[in-house]
Amino acid sequence: MEKKVLVETSARHVHLTREHVEALFGAGYQLTRKKDLSQPGQFACEERVDITGPKGTIKNVSILGPERPESQVEVSATDARSLGVKAPIRESGDLDGSAPCTVSVGDKSIELAQGVIVAKRHIHFTPEDAAAFGVKDKDIVKVRVEGERALIFDEVICRVSPKYALAMHIDTDESNAACAVPGTMGVIVD
């Protein structure tokens, strides 16, 4: 069986805690679901924020819901450079020692002492898909993407959960490096 997976590009985005939603939008505020994402229960919000580092601001950044126990800002390495922060390459949620930034909406802002990361490329699998593909949680695989800028991504981490749907996630730098336009499929290779 050819082990094909849809390659999705994650643009820069922010996850917020309840406390930070209230600090930015007001007490009791609920984020507005705009669009469901490929991962079940995850959604893009109507609301947007600006993120600022020592060297610059990126305006109009998406917020992804639902709320999380810790706020997290996922940017590309290109973005990290314009912000002027050293964002480590990390799995989502692994924030210890990650970069600081300011998140703002109009005249309201919060200071994150840490939370800015460049997401480590990964594939979401259901347990059934993982079994069919012969991989298990935390496995590292290689994924080939065809085309004008064909390449093989190594160091792709497999994440398995019944809460997931099958999809590979890369950031915009990686997507541009591979010309991974929407609908691009990757193939897990040995």
Next chain:
Amino acid sequence: MEKKVLVETSARHVHLTREHVEALFGAGYQLTRKKDLSQPGQFACEERVDITGPKGTIKNVSILGPERPESQVEVSATDARSLGVKAPIRESGDLDGSAPCTVSVGDKSIELAQGVIVAKRHIHFTPEDAAAFGVKDKDIVKVRVEGERALIFDEVICRVSPKYALAMHIDTDESNAACAVPGTMGVIVD
């Protein structure tokens, strides 16, 4: 023999014709050499320009010398998106049908009807290095880069000339996708 090559990241830059140097900087103006590049005779200039597309401006872009028969703007796909232009992936000098932009310095500007490209990844070889590596001009090879974001670039074009020095050139998106910090070596693989 392990076929190792230094991986250099080309940040966005501009090449200008004599005519365009004069339009931007004045009659008879000579660009100021700031720093020699790895390719013999090529240099970065003290002078900088702004480049503008329908969606935005990127300020303070390097000019590389010497002057060329046709002006050319090399950007990453990330940059092309912020400019709002559809820049094709091309070898240097292959500009037919490439994207337009405005190049400006202060209140002086030139309109390029074409010239904006995303550079196709490539390796410069001297004829001697090409012979040692067993490649010829226009060959397509794969190059492995190790590290936290290890990957194998496919579709890397080999360019052979006695005017070159051995080096692989990738753009900033590709460099970020591979964590190709200065000094990173690539290995040509089968």
